[in-house]
Amino acid sequence: MYPNLEAHIASFVKLQPAGLEILRASLKATDLRKKELLFREGEICRADYFVDKGCLRMFFIDDKGTERTTQFAIENWWMADYISLERQTASGFSLQAVEATRVLALERNACEKLLTAVPALERYFRIIRQRAYAASQVRMKYIYDFSGEEMYRHFSRSYPGFIQRVPQYMVASFLGMTPEYLSEIRKRTGR
Amino acid sequence: MYPNLEAHIASFVKLQPAGLEILRASLKATDLRKKELLFREGEICRADYFVDKGCLRMFFIDDKGTERTTQFAIENWWMADYISLERQTASGFSLQAVEATRVLALERNACEKLLTAVPALERYFRIIRQRAYAASQVRMKYIYDFSGEEMYRHFSRSYPGFIQRVPQYMVASFLGMTPEYLSEIRKRTGR
DNA sequence: CGGTCTCTTGACGGAGTTCAAAGCTAGTGG
C-alpha cells in the first residue's frame, strides 16, 4: 500500500499484520504540485507529513518580507511544525512542495489513536525523532562553525545533485545568506 | 529514589511499580563540580544525562581555538550527543557542568535494556525527543531571524535570571557572538 | 592580598548585506 513508508518502518520495528492495517487506515496520501502549500504561516499544522516522493521545505517570512528556508525534507523524511502540531496553535512557518511531491499525512488525532493501538510505533517515532534531533545538533554546530563559503561547500559536497533540484535562492536562504552573496561564492569556488 | 525524574516521567506516562524498579536500577547518579566534564570532544558519549539539579552545557572548540556553546540544559532536561550515543563514535562536542550539578546517567546498554523491559518508556522518550526537536526548530528560526542585539534581548527576556547563573562569555558564545560584542550590546540596551 | 579569570573599551578591518540594473531561463499561451 505505502511501500516506502512501510519499508522504512520495517527497518526499525516489526509490525503485526493488524498493526499494519491500522497504520494504513491512519494515513492520507496527497499529491502536491510544485509550490503548493500544506499550511501557511499563522495556520495550524494538522498532520505529520512523510515525504513519499519529491521535496518539501519549511520557511517563514522575515520582517523585511524575505522568505527564509529553515529545512528541506526529501524522500523518507517526516516533516511538521511539532509545536503547532502538538498544541494545535498557529504555526510560525509555512510548509511547501519544492517540486511535484507525494506526501502521506498522519493527522494529529489519527496519530494519537494509532500510537495507542499500535504501541510498537512509539519506538519507531522515538528513534526517528531522536535522529532528527541529532541531525539538528550537528547542523547547529555547522552554523556556529562555518563561514558562508564553508557552508556552501559543505552543503554542495554532502548533497551533490540536490542543488540542481532546488532554485538557488532557496539554497541561499537555507544557508543563511542572500542570493547575491551565494552567486558570488559560486563564482569564486567554480560553481 | 529520584523524585525529579520520576515526577517528570509520571507527567507523561504511568509506570508500574516493577517498571519503576527497573528504571531506578538503570540509572547512575553522579555529582559534578563546576567545570567538570562528562566527556570531551573526540571521546564517546556513553550515556543520556538527566539534569537533576544544576546546569550543563555542550560546546566545541572552533578552528581558532575559541569555545562555542551550542546548548544549555537545566533541571529536568536530558542532554547527550545523540549521534555519538547511538553509534558509539567520537563526539564532536564536550559536555560540561556550568555549576555544581547532579546528573542521572542512563548508559547506552542500560537504556536499550530498559526500553525493552519497560516499553511504556518508549512513549516518554518519544515525546521528550519530539519536544527537544520542536525547540530546536524554533531556535533555528531565531537564528535566521534575529540580529545579535535581538538575540540577546530575546534571550534575556525569555530566561531572566539565567544570565546571572552563567558567565557572560558562555552566553555570548551561545548567542553566536564574541564577548566584546555582547558587552557593547549590554551597554547600549542598558544591561 | 596576588594572580588568574572575566568583563569592558575603542580603533580597525572584513565578511556579508543592500540596492539597482542587466542578463538569463523556463514556463505559458497563442
Added chain:
DNA sequence: CCACTAGCTTTGAACTCCGTCAAGAGACCG
C-alpha cells in the same frame, strides 16, 4: 513550436554589523 513574460541569477558599488586585536579594569579564589 515559437514568442513573451515573469521569475531567477548575476554584477558591481556603497554600506554595516560584527569580529579581531590590544590593553586596561574588575572580580573572584586560593
